[in-house]
Amino acid sequence: MLTYITIGIFLLAFSLLVFELFDKSLIALFGALLMIIVGILSPEEAIEAIDFDTILLLLAMMILVNIAAKSGIFAWLNIKIAALTKGNPLALFFFFSLITAIFSAFLDNVTTIILVVPLTIELLRGMGRDPKPYIFAEILFSNIGGALTLIGDPPNIIIGGATGFSFLDFVSNLWIPISMVAVFTMFVFVLLNWKKLKPISASLVDLCIANILIKKIRHKFLKKTMHRDFILKVIAVLFLTIMGFFLQQQIGLPTYIIAFTAAIVLALLTAKRVNIHEAFQSVEWTTLFFFAGLFIMVGGVEKTGMLEQLSHWVANSTNNIFYLSLIVLWVSGFVSMVLDNIPFVTIMIPVIIGIQAQFPGYDTTILWWALSLGACLGGNGTLIGASANVVAADMAKKEGVHISFLSYMKFSFPLTIGMLLLCSAYLFIRVG
Amino acid sequence: MQTKIELFSQLLRELEADIGTRDLSDLVFVALIESIKSLDVKDSKKFSAEFSKLVDIVTHTEPKFGILNYYLTNLHWEFEQNICTKDVDDKKWKRMAINKINAILKSMRKHKKKLFHHAEKINVEGKTILIHDHSHTVQDALRYYRGQGKHFRVVIAEQDYEKTHDNIECLHAARIPFQVVPAYMISHVMESIDMVFFGALTLKDTMHFVMSPGTHGVITEFHAEKVPIYAFFDTCKFSLWKSKKRGEIFIHKHTRSHYAKPIEYERIKYSHDRVPINLFKKIVTDKGVFSPAELEKLYKKTFDEYEKIRKKH
Numbered sequence: 001m002l003t004y005i006t007i008g009i010f011l012l013a014f015s016l017l018v019f020e021l022f023d024k025s026l027i028a029l030f031g032a033l034l035m036i037i038v039g040i041l042s043p044e045e046a047i048e049a050i051d052f053d054t055i056l057l058l059l060a061m062m063i064l065v066n067i068a069a070k071s072g073i074f075a076w077l078n079i080k081i082a083a084l085t086k087g088n089p090l091a092l093f094f095f096f097s098l099i100t101a102i103f104s105a106f107l108d109n110v111t112t113i114i115l116v117v118p119l120t121i122e123l124l125r126g127m128g129r130d131p132k133p134y135i136f137a138e139i140l141f142s143n144i145g146g147a148l149t150l151i152g153d154p155p156n157i158i159i160g161g162a163t164g165f166s167f168l169d170f171v172s173n174l175w176i177p178i179s180m181v182a183v184f185t186m187f188v189f190v191l192l193n194w195k196k197l198k199p200i201s202a203s204l205v206d207l208c209i210a211n212i213l214i215k216k217i218r219h220k221f222l223k224k225t226m227h228r229d230f231i232l233k234v235i236a237v238l239f240l241t242i243m244g245f246f247l248q249q250q251i252g253l254p255t256y257i258i259a260f261t262a263a264i265v266l267a268l269l270t271a272k273r274v275n276i277h278e279a280f281q282s283v284e285w286t287t288l289f290f291f292a293g294l295f296i297m298v299g300g301v302e303k304t305g306m307l308e309q310l311s312h313w314v315a316n317s318t319n320n321i322f323y324l325s326l327i328v329l330w331v332s333g334f335v336s337m338v339l340d341n342i343p344f345v346t347i348m349i350p351v352i353i354g355i356q357a358q359f360p361g362y363d364t365t366i367l368w369w370a371l372s373l374g375a376c377l378g379g380n381g382t383l384i385g386a387s388a389n390v391v392a393a394d395m396a397k398k399e400g401v402h403i404s405f406l407s408y409m410k411f412s413f414p415l416t417i418g419m420l421l422l423c424s425a426y427l428f429i430r431v432g
Numbered sequence: 433m434q435t436k437i438e439l440f441s442q443l444l445r446e447l448e449a450d451i452g453t454r455d456l457s458d459l460v461f462v463a464l465i466e467s468i469k470s471l472d473v474k475d476s477k478k479f480s481a482e483f484s485k486l487v488d489i490v491t492h493t494e495p496k497f498g499i500l501n502y503y504l505t506n507l508h509w510e511f512e513q514n515i516c517t518k519d520v521d522d523k524k525w526k527r528m529a530i531n532k533i534n535a536i537l538k539s540m541r542k543h544k545k546k547l548f549h550h551a552e553k554i555n556v557e558g559k560t561i562l563i564h565d566h567s568h569t570v571q572d573a574l575r576y577y578r579g580q581g582k583h584f585r586v587v588i589a590e591q592d593y594e595k596t597h598d599n600i601e602c603l604h605a606a607r608i609p610f611q612v613v614p615a616y617m618i619s620h621v622m623e624s625i626d627m628v629f630f631g632a633l634t635l636k637d638t639m640h641f642v643m644s645p646g647t648h649g650v651i652t653e654f655h656a657e658k659v660p661i662y663a664f665f666d667t668c669k670f671s672l673w674k675s676k677k678r679g680e681i682f683i684h685k686h687t688r689s690h691y692a693k694p695i696e697y698e699r700i701k702y703s704h705d706r707v708p709i710n711l712f713k714k715i716v717t718d719k720g721v722f723s724p725a726e727l728e729k730l731y732k733k734t735f736d737e738y739e740k741i742r743k744k745h
Contacts, residue, residue, distance in 0.1 A: 086470055128439040201472035204482035205436055205489060209443065211463035216447055219459075 002040055003304040009034045010301055014338065017384060018405045024390075025286040028293025035300040049299025050292050051342065053256055054110075054154075054387060058288060060259035061111045066282045067266050067274050068238060071230040074119055079218050082123055087210025089127075090190070090197045093134060096120055097189075100138045101145030101182060105152045107245055108255060109142040109388035116142075117392050121399045126213045132403060133193045135396050136411060140185055140380050142388040144419075147376030148178045151248060155345040155375035159368055162349045173369050177426040181377065181419045188415060230273050237266040287394045291387065298340045307344055310335070311351040321362060322431040324355060325370040326424055332374030333420045337381030337413075345375050366430055373423045381416040383408045441493040445682060445703055448497070449595065452568030453633050453669065454544070457499045461537050465530050476515050476525045483508055491673075494682050495642055495704055498634030498671040503536050509741070543666050544569075546718040548576045553721050554662060554714070556584045559626040562654070563588055564615060565644035566595040567631020569664045571602045573716070574629070578606050586610040587625060589618050591646050615646055618653060628654050628661045630712075633704060634671040637735065639728055640706040641665070648705040651712075660713040667717050670731055672738040 013031035017024055035041050041049065068074070085091035096116060103112040116138055124131035146153035150160040150170045159165065190197055200206035244251060244258035251258070267276055301307070314327050328348070335344045348371055356364045379386030383393055383405045393403045447456045473479050487508045491501045510532055515525045551573050561584055563570055574586065586603055590596045590612055603610040613621050630651065632641035641663060654661055682703035689696050709715065709724040722730060 086466075128443075199472075201470055202482075204467055204471055204473075204479075205486050207467035207470055208460075208463055208486060209436075209439060211466045212443055212447070212460060215459050215463055216443065216450075219447075219451060 002038075003306070005038055006035065006040050006300050006304050007306075009038070009040075010297055013297060020404055023286060024384075025290040025293065028290045028297065030293075032293040032296035035296060040300045041296065041303060045303070046296045046299065049302075050295045051340070053254055054295075054342075055288055055291055056256035057108060057259050058110055058291070058387070058391070059283060060256055060263045061108070061114055062283045063279055064237075064241065064259060064263040064266060065111075065114045066279045067263065067270060068234045069118075070274055070279075071234045071270075072226045073231055073234050074115070075217075076226070077119065079214070081119070082210075082214045082217060087127055087207070087214055088199055088201065089129060090199050092123070093137060093190070093193075093197050094186075096134055097137045097141045097186065101141040101148075104142040104145035104388070105148045107242060109146045109153060109386065110391050111245075111259075112142050112145075113138065113388045113392045114395065117395045118399065121396065121401055123217075125399075125401075126217060127210055130196060131396070131401055132407075133189070133196055135392055135401065135403065136408065137185075137189055139386075139389050139392045139408075140189075140412065140415065141182070142392075143376055143380045143386055144178060144182050144185065146388075147373060148174050151245060153376045155341050156372055158342065158345050158349065159372055162353075163368055165368070170372075173365075174372065177369075177373055177423050180422045180426065184418060184422055185415060188418065192411075227273065230270055233266065233269045237262050237269070284391075284394055284398070287391055290390060290394075294384070295340065301339065302347075307335075307339075307347045311347050314348075315351050315355055319358075321359065321364060321366065322428060325366045325427045325431065328352070328367055329370040329374040329423055329427065330420060332371050333378030333381070333416070336375050336378030337385045337416070341375040341379055341386070345371060366427060369430075370423075370427055374420070377419045377423065378416065380419065381409070381413050383412075436489050437492050437494075440489050441495075441682070444493055444497055444500075445495070448633065449592075450598075452566065452571075452631065453497060453499060454540070454666065455568050456497070457503070457540060458537065460500060461503070461533050461540075465533050468526055468529055468533075471526075474522045476522070479522075479525065479529070480508075480511055480515070483511055495633060496671055496673070498669040499540075499666065502668050502670065502672060503540075507532060507536065540666075540668070543668060543718040544572065547664065547666060547716060548573060550718070550721050551576060551664065551716050552580070554627075554716060556582050556627070559584045560624050561586050562618070562621075562625045562628045562650075563599060563630075564591060564628075564650045565631055565647055566598045566602075567629075567644075567664065569631045569666065570629045571599070573664050574603070574608060575606045578608050584608070587621055588612045589615040589650055591615055591644070595644070615650060618650060622654070622657050622659070625654070625659055628659055630661065630663050632663055632665050632669065632707075634669050635665065635709070635727075635731060636671050636706070637674055637731070638706075639709050639724075639731070641709060642671075642704050643707050645702050645705050648707050651707055655711045661711060663709075663712050663715045665715055665717050667719050667730065667734065670734055672735050 009031055013027050016022060016027045021027075032046065036043055036046050081092070081095060085095055100112055100116050103115065117135060120134045120138065121131045124134055143153070147156065148171060150156050150165065150167045156170060160170065200210060241258060241262040244262070245255060248255055248258065267274065267279065310331065314324070314331055317327055318324055332341070332344060332348065335341070352364075352367045352371060355367060379389065383389050383403065389408075393408070396403050444456060444460075447459065451459070471479070471482070473482060487504045490497070490504050511529060515528055547569065556577050561574070563574075563586055577584065586608055588596060588599045588603070588610055596612065600610070600612065618625075628651070630641075630643060630647060632643045634642045636642065651661055684701045684703070686699055687696050688699045709727060712724055715722045715724065715727045717727070719730065
């Protein structure tokens with residue numbers, strides 16, 4: 001009975017999220033409270049279900065980025081990008097998409113989104129263009145880039161931890177499907193948004209608007225006094241933070257501790273120039289509460305044993321490694337669209353180890369890559385599929401750009417299916 | 433999505449509020465040079481068509497920027513006569529077009545020097561001058577007077593936060609002594625003010641200056657008290673088009689909430705004021721210092737000359 005109630009609560013919350021009847025943080029918290037009130041989870045279990053690593057990482061990164069932004073370094077970067085691309089929409093699209101993919105391959109996806117989205121909105125809006133397609137692309141490329149490396153996305157970290165695969169193992173096995181997916185996404189994106197992205201070099205009016213805007217931004221920026229010491233401190237701390245994330249396994253500290261250390265050190269170093277009350281107030285608390293609620297709801301679903309049943313079904317479905325890898329890919333892809341991929345990957349790890357035991361002498365490592373691709377790329381499917389998606393939508397909302405669940409999904413879902421099909425083709429070639 | 437005219441209007445309006453009309457024109461022409469350099473059009477006739485589109489948009493912005501309209505329309509005619517008729521490659525016509533724009537930039541800077549030369553006829557020594565808008569022409573004139581060793585003080589009538597701060601920054605940098613008073617309290621400082629300086633965006637054929645919002649009230653108040661009011665104005669800002677509507681005033685409506693009570697209300701803001709020129713004692717221009725009647729004559733003469741050229745094209 002409790003299983004049905006859990007599914008009911010989850011479906012109710014999911015429907016409310018889709019139709020956006022209330023703020024999503026309220027929906028997630030209400031769903032979480034219902035799970036506790038009806039007895040699916042005890043209060044202690046609910047607290048345990050919250051992935052504090054993710055929430056604390058988000059919190060620390062929000063503080064860090066807010067302090068860094070006060071130095072004017074992002075505005076400076078904005079001007080440089082605008083000048084480099086000469087305001088050309090297609091060049092901006094390629095630049096922002098690639099920079100997002102590269103950043104998220106080495107940084108946490110959420111951190112990448114926090115750095116890139118505000119810049120995109122300011123620049124595109126100023127040019128009188130709709131920033132939505134660019135934000136959609138950034139969401140997709142944050143997940144695509146994150147799927148490439150061991151440290152790019154939490155499922156890969158979990159898989160790496162369980163299997164002992166190195167950084168290079170991930171890159172060498174995943175660069176082909178990730179490149180295929182990236183090119184495919186770029187192509188489809190440009191095709192669907194050609195009207196908005198086509199080069200402006202043949203239009204004097206558009207060129208003029210872009211050049212005036214670039215000058216306007218430059219003027220606005222140059223009017224503000226920039227403090228060299230502040231900028232140097234920000235650059236140093238951001239660099240050390242990225243290095244910290246990169247060398248996280250060697251350091252042996254969780255990412256949120258690295259991010260918190262960076263945020264607090266930067267706050268201390270810039271205490272004279274930054275009001276820490278303002279920095280703390282700028283934290284997107286609704287996003288953090290949404291995640292807390294979502295984690296509790298997912299914890300409830302997990303407790304029903306549904307995910308375990310699903311993993312057993314995967315393990316017992318076929319004896320063919322190619323078909324198995326396809327099932328792993330598509331099941332993890334679809335599950336990641338609606339649920340947090342971390343618990344699913346965690347549950348799938350013993351299942352895949354079990355399958356490997358059934359095929360002694362065969363190379364079954366392909367199953368791990370199928371799991372990684374499905375879990376990371378599946379997150380693109382819906383607005384709640386990955387943390388980066390939620391954070392991007394919230395940041396956009398704060399800047400007055402509304403991204404609805406359905407407007408994102410009608411675009412992202414078919415694209416994600418396309419990505420998974422490409423990965424299937426890759427698996428076929430690898431196994432064949 | 434905004435139309436190109438709306439987009440241009442907003443962009444120019446924001447820039448004008450930020451840097452003033454003259455610097456805005458300078459910026460637009462520099463941007464135009466860069467745009468022509470990046471323009472991927474080989475045929476000079478296509479270029480002319482593109483330029484025509486640009487002129488059409490810029491001449492229909494709200495408000496209209498007289499100085500831009502004037503120079504861009506002139507440029508368009510020049511391009512049609514001198515560039516599109518010649519069979520030259522794109523590098524050559526691009527260079528020719530850029531040279532023409534550079535000549536305009538030079539001429540605009542010359543106008544500025546001439547205006548300051550005529551500004552010397554206004555005696556500011558030992559005077560207290562009130563400013564309100566953040567006209568860069570007025571700011572430059574004050575800096576010029578200071579550079580000439582004149583001693584005077586300025587009272588800034590407070591208006592939009594950023595514009596007031598722009599005036600404060602300018603006077604502080606030029607080491608000109610100043611005080612700030614809220615615009616709605618100027619009646620209390622009226623007696624200490626010897627003269628009032630204003631800049632303007634354009635002069636309409638109705639003999640109204642288009643000026644920063646709030647200036648009409650301030651000017652009327654000083655006019656009633658017979659305090660001399662001067663406008664500093666470049667004659668290339670004349671709007672040489674027949675006025676059809678009050679379209680140059682952009683109205684921005686938005687909903688605000690009461691700070692303590694659950695009351696929502698509509699707040700209306702206007703982008704500019706229209707001020708009749710006869711409220712001014714003198715208008716300092718690049719062509720001399722004029723009374724309102726003299727300026728009207730000059731305007732009509734320029735308008736007629738321009739009309740002839742327009743008909744020719």
